[in-house]
Amino acid sequence: MSSGGPSQPNPYAPPPAGQAQPPQPPYPAPQQQYSAQQYAQSNYTPQRFAPQPVYASVLAQPTPYSPPAPVAPSPAQGLPPLPAARRGGRIAVYVLFGLLGLLLLGLVGYFxxxxxxxxxxxxxVLALLPLSVVFFVVWMIDRWEPEPKTFVFFAIAWGxxxxxxxxxxxDIAxxxxxGQRGEFAGAVIQAPIVEEFFKGLGVLLVFLVARRTFDGPVDGVVYGALVGAGFAFTENIQYFAxxxxxxGGEQLTVTFILRGVMSPFAHAMFTSLTGLAIGLAARRHASAGAAVGYGLVGMLGAMLLHGLWNGSSFVNFFLLYFVLQVPLFVxxxxxxxxxxxxxxxxxxxxxxxxxxxxxxTPEExxxxxxxxxxxxxxxxxxxLRGDRRPLMREFIKDATTLAAVRxxxxxxxxxxxxxxxxxLLVRTRAARAALLAY
Structure with missing residues (x-):
C-alpha cells in the first residue's frame, strides 16, 4: 500500500497479459553516445574489451618494433689476405723498373x-709474331702454378x-x-758470353727479389725463357730493320724465315738453362751465394749452346739445324x-x-x-648454378699455391x-663452401 500521490510504475513488473512491450534496460539510458575510439581511450574500459580498428590486411597492422634485415655478407668477408711482399723487395722492384725506363729511352734513341x-x-711489327708464339708456349708451361704478373712483365722487359x-x-767498351773483332770471334765467342751473362743476370735478380715465389726448376725455366724471348724480340727488330x-723485302723475308719461323725459341731455350740451374738451387733451399754458383753453371751451358748455334752459320746451317738443333729442341x-x-x-x-x-678428401x-x-x-x-668455373679456378690456384707454400x-x-x-687454408675452405652452396 502507498499513501499520497500516484503510484510509480515498476520497471521490473511483467507486462499485462496481451500487451507486448519492448524490454527496458535495467539502467537508465545514457544521455550521450560514445564512439568506438572514445571507448578505446576510456580509462574505465579494459584494453582487451575496447573496439579494435579494422585494417586492410594483417600485414597492414603497425608493429611496435621492426628489426632491421640482416646485411648480406660479402663473398670475401672474413678471408684473410695473403702476406704482402716485404718493403725491401718492393723498393728493389721500383729501382729496377726505373733502370729499365732509362735504358728504354736509350734504345729508342738508338733505333x-x-x-x-x-x-x-x-x-x-714483325718481331711481335715470334714473341707471341714463344709467350704462348711459356704461358702453357706456367699454367700449373702461374708466376706473379709483375715478375713475368719484369722478365720480358729485362730481356x-x-x-x-x-x-x-x-760491345762498345x-x-x-x-779494337774491332773478327766476325767469327764476335758471333761465336763474344756474343754468347756477353748476351747470356746479362740475360742470366735478369733471372738471378728475379730469384733474389722474389725468392718466395721462385719455387723450383719450372719457375726457373719460365723466367729464363721469358728473358730470352724479350731479348730475341728487340734483337729481331734490329735484324729485320x-x-x-x-x-729490301726479299732479304727481309729470308731473315724473318730464319729467325721468326725456324728459330723463335733459340734465345728462350738458351737462357732457360740458366733458369733451370737457379730453380734447382731454389728447390734445394740454397743460399743466395749458392744460387749464384748454380746460376754460373747454368750460364756456362747457355753460352756453349748459344755458341754452337751461332757457329752453325759458318759451317752448314741447315745440316746442323736438322741434325743437331732440332733434336736439342725436342x-x-x-x-x-x-x-x-x-x-x-x-x-x-x-x-x-x-x-x-x-x-x-682424397678425391679433391x-x-x-x-x-x-x-x-x-x-x-x-x-x-652448377651460375657457372662456377671462376670459383673452381680460384680453388685450384689457391690449392696449388698451398702445396708450394707447404x-x-x-x-x-x-x-x-x-x-x-x-x-690459404681458410680461402680453400671458403671456395669449397661457395662451390657447394645452393
Missing amino acids: GLFLGPGASIVGL AIAAVGLTLLA LTVLF ISLIEG GFIFGIIALRREEARLTRARLGEYAAAGWF VTMLATPAGRKVGLAWAAR QRAVTGRDPLAPAEEHA
Whole structure:
C-alpha cells in the first residue's frame, strides 16, 4: 500500500497479459553516445574489451618494433689476405723498373737514330709474331702454378731492354779496349758470353727479389725463357730493320724465315738453362751465394749452346739445324714435360699431407693435383648454378699455391710460410663452401 500521490510504475513488473512491450534496460539510458575510439581511450574500459580498428590486411597492422634485415655478407668477408711482399723487395722492384725506363729511352734513341723510324716500326711489327708464339708456349708451361704478373712483365722487359742495352754498351767498351773483332770471334765467342751473362743476370735478380715465389726448376725455366724471348724480340727488330734497309723485302723475308719461323725459341731455350740451374738451387733451399754458383753453371751451358748455334752459320746451317738443333729442341720439350710431371707429383704429395689431416678428401686431391682431375672439376663447376668455373679456378690456384707454400715450409726457407699457409687454408675452405652452396 502507498499513501499520497500516484503510484510509480515498476520497471521490473511483467507486462499485462496481451500487451507486448519492448524490454527496458535495467539502467537508465545514457544521455550521450560514445564512439568506438572514445571507448578505446576510456580509462574505465579494459584494453582487451575496447573496439579494435579494422585494417586492410594483417600485414597492414603497425608493429611496435621492426628489426632491421640482416646485411648480406660479402663473398670475401672474413678471408684473410695473403702476406704482402716485404718493403725491401718492393723498393728493389721500383729501382729496377726505373733502370729499365732509362735504358728504354736509350734504345729508342738508338733505333730512331741509326735505323730510322720507318724500318724500326716494320721490324717491331714483325718481331711481335715470334714473341707471341714463344709467350704462348711459356704461358702453357706456367699454367700449373702461374708466376706473379709483375715478375713475368719484369722478365720480358729485362730481356728486351736491359739485356740488349747492356750488351750494346759492353760491345762498345770491348771495341774501344781491344779494337774491332773478327766476325767469327764476335758471333761465336763474344756474343754468347756477353748476351747470356746479362740475360742470366735478369733471372738471378728475379730469384733474389722474389725468392718466395721462385719455387723450383719450372719457375726457373719460365723466367729464363721469358728473358730470352724479350731479348730475341728487340734483337729481331734490329735484324729485320737492317735487312729491310740493306736488301729490301726479299732479304727481309729470308731473315724473318730464319729467325721468326725456324728459330723463335733459340734465345728462350738458351737462357732457360740458366733458369733451370737457379730453380734447382731454389728447390734445394740454397743460399743466395749458392744460387749464384748454380746460376754460373747454368750460364756456362747457355753460352756453349748459344755458341754452337751461332757457329752453325759458318759451317752448314741447315745440316746442323736438322741434325743437331732440332733434336736439342725436342729434348728441351721432353725435359719441360718431365719437369711439369714432377711439379704435379710434388703438388699431389703435399696436398695429400693436408688430406691426411682432414683438410681435403682424397678425391679433391686428385681433382686439384692432376691435369685430368682439373679438367673434370672445371666441367663439373660449369654445370652448377651460375657457372662456377671462376670459383673452381680460384680453388685450384689457391690449392696449388698451398702445396708450394707447404714445400717452402718443409725446407724452412720461408719465414712467412705459416701465415700464408693459414690464409690459404681458410680461402680453400671458403671456395669449397661457395662451390657447394645452393
